[in-house]
Amino acid sequence: MVTAALPYANYRLHLGHLRSTYIPSDIYARYLRLKGEKVIYICATDEHGTPITIMAERGKKTPKEVVDEYHEADRKDLEAMGCSFTYFGRTTLPIHYKLTQEFFTRLSEKGHIYEDTIQQLYCPKDNRFLPDRFVEGICPHCHGEARGDQCETCGRYLKSTELESPRCALCGTTPIIKETKHWFFRLSHFQTFLKQWISDTPGLSQNVRNYASQWLQEGLNDWCITRDMDWGIPVPNKVEGKVIYVWFDAPIGYVSNTIQWARDNDDPESWRNYWQGSDGEIVHFIGKDIVYHHALFWPAMLKGRGDYRLPTQIIAGEYLTLGGRKMSKSRGWMIEVADYLAKFEPDPLRYYLTVVSPLSRDADFTWEEFARKNNDELADIVGNFIHRTLTFTYQSFDRRIPEPQANYPKELLEKTEETVKNVGNLIEAHEYHRALREILDLATLGNRFFNEAEPWRTIKTDKGSAATTLYVADQVVKTLAVLIAPFLPYSAERLWNILNLEGTIHQQIWSEATKRLELGHEIRKPSPLFRKFDLKGLPKLES
Numbered sequence: 001m002v003t004a005a006l007p008y009a010n011y012r013l014h015l016g017h018l019r020s021t022y023i024p025s026d027i028y029a030r031y032l033r034l035k036g037e038k039v040i041y042i043c044a045t046d047e048h049g050t051p052i053t054i055m056a057e058r059g060k061k062t063p064k065e066v067v068d069e070y071h072e073a074d075r076k077d078l079e080a081m082g083c084s085f086t087y088f089g090r091t092t093l094p095i096h097y098k099l100t101q102e103f104f105t106r107l108s109e110k111g112h113i114y115e116d117t118i119q120q121l122y123c124p125k126d127n128r129f130l131p132d133r134f135v136e137g138i139c140p141h142c143h144g145e146a147r148g149d150q151c152e153t154c155g156r157y158l159k160s161t162e163l164e165s166p167r168c169a170l171c172g173t174t175p176i177i178k179e180t181k182h183w184f185f186r187l188s189h190f191q192t193f194l195k196q197w198i199s200d201t202p203g204l205s206q207n208v209r210n211y212a213s214q215w216l217q218e219g220l221n222d223w224c225i226t227r228d229m230d231w232g233i234p235v236p237n238k239v240e241g242k243v244i245y246v247w248f249d250a251p252i253g254y255v256s257n258t259i260q261w262a263r264d265n266d267d268p269e270s271w272r273n274y275w276q277g278s279d280g281e282i283v284h285f286i287g288k289d290i291v292y293h294h295a296l297f298w299p300a301m302l303k304g305r306g307d308y309r310l311p312t313q314i315i316a317g318e319y320l321t322l323g324g325r326k327m328s329k330s331r332g333w334m335i336e337v338a339d340y341l342a343k344f345e346p347d348p349l350r351y352y353l354t355v356v357s358p359l360s361r362d363a364d365f366t367w368e369e370f371a372r373k374n375n376d377e378l379a380d381i382v383g384n385f386i387h388r389t390l391t392f393t394y395q396s397f398d399r400r401i402p403e404p405q406a407n408y409p410k411e412l413l414e415k416t417e418e419t420v421k422n423v424g425n426l427i428e429a430h431e432y433h434r435a436l437r438e439i440l441d442l443a444t445l446g447n448r449f450f451n452e453a454e455p456w457r458t459i460k461t462d463k464g465s466a467a468t469t470l471y472v473a474d475q476v477v478k479t480l481a482v483l484i485a486p487f488l489p490y491s492a493e494r495l496w497n498i499l500n501l502e503g504t505i506h507q508q509i510w511s512e513a514t515k516r517l518e519l520g521h522e523i524r525k526p527s528p529l530f531r532k533f534d535l536k537g538l539p540k541l542e543s
């Protein structure tokens with residue numbers, strides 16, 4: 001089970017979301033399929049919470065109209081970028097409502113949820129309590145602009161009653177404090193368990209382990225898991241105007257959408273193999289801003305319920321900056337996925353966002369560096385080697401893989417076997433940038449081999465030598481087709497088609513990446529896999 005963090009259904013996805021979560025999770029899922037693993041890749045839009053309600057009210061729409069729009073937009077963006085989800089659902093499915101209420105009830109029955117009366121901000125003009133982002137104000141820690149649940153500047157999680165100079169996000173009125181009843185999850189009771197779980201789970205990326213350990217040192221507080229709203233999943237005892245907090249219901253979306261997938265495939269109990277079986281793994285891909293929810297809150301919910309497996313791996317991607325500055329929707333400093341796709345193909349971006357830095361470190365995007373990586377690496381190294389090899393084979397050897405001389409050099413083919421092993425190990429370690437570097441190095445060796453052998457010269461005097469060169473180079477090209485498949489799925493499929501091999505690239509087996517093309521196998525007419533970008537024609541970063 002591979003999951004990608006649920007995109008929130010009130011904004012269009014930008015390049016940072018791709019880099020931290022969706023491209024890494026897709027690379028991993030595609031690789032597992034090529035290895036022959038039984039894997040499903042689950043995602044959905046997260047469709048409850050205060051930001052959606054605020055957007056709906058400001059736009060004079062219903063929350064359902066808002067989430068319907070963004071669910072479809074996010075699905076199209078991610079699928080266009082090549083994300084190969086087994087199922088992409090949503091958290092407004094009936095099964096999600098039912099399962100979330102079931103979680104709430106089971107945890108309550110086991111004593112992990114309790115009622116309490118708290119002080120909360122209330123807007124006297126709108127006559128309603130103001131949960132989370134219905135409140136804006138000043139952070140008491142850094143004195144920057146903050147929302148009722150988190151500071152925009154320093155990133156601290158806050159309570160709305162902590163804000164200085166609070167105001168209603170909709171009408172600007174200064175709120176008053178009133179009492180209201182809510183339900184709390186006893187997260188503090190899981191402190192000892194979570195400390196041990198964090199220590200004993202090797203599949204947590206280092207940043208996940210570091211963040212979680214820091215919060216555990218500070219001591220965990222119980223979480224308020226209900227809100228005074230109408231949009232959301234009702235509290236099971238049907239208290240009017242009370243819904244379950246979005247961060248209680250969102251991770252349950254991984255399970256509910258797996259159940260929906262199983263039902264849609266006429267195998268309604270198969271979801272249990274992933275969430276309740278004794279074998280297999282659950283791998284969550286997230287951004288670093290939601291580590292708390294996935295590494296502490298979610299495992300505690302699963303442990304408290306008692307009949308679900310806990311995550312085996314949690315991989316948190318760091319941020320992507322834009323021209324050295326943090327992306328900001330409010331300042332217009334961002335590049336939306338849809339805007340990128342209107343001008344460029346997906347694979348160059350998948351390459352750049354993966355190779356530019358380790359997932360465990362922040363990365364930066366500029367159009368100039370994006371073009372340089374594409375032109376100097378994808379086009380000039382990988383694309384050049386593939387195109388010149390296949391073009392020479394097509395034109396000089398009647399489209400067929402030629403027969404080599406008896407004692408042909410095998411060093412490069414031995415290198416392909418080593419590269420396949422190394423790339424697989426690096427993907428499994430989530431070192432995707434290093435895996436791509438291994439692939440780039442193999443293509444570099446291929447170019448060097450081709451240049452030193454000079455088949456364009458030897459074919460005139462020693463066709464057997466030229467045939468040997470092309471036989472070896474063609475085998476390397478075939479290996480590259482499999483190696484790039486998790487990273488550059490569209491390019492890999494085009495290359496597989498040029499090689500005129502059976503099925504699709506994504507139906508192949510990783511271990512057969514070094515299986516030789518047969519002598520006399522006929523290829524199709526080659527065309528360049530990657531086009532170069534004109535630096536003068538690139539968009540400009542403007543805010």
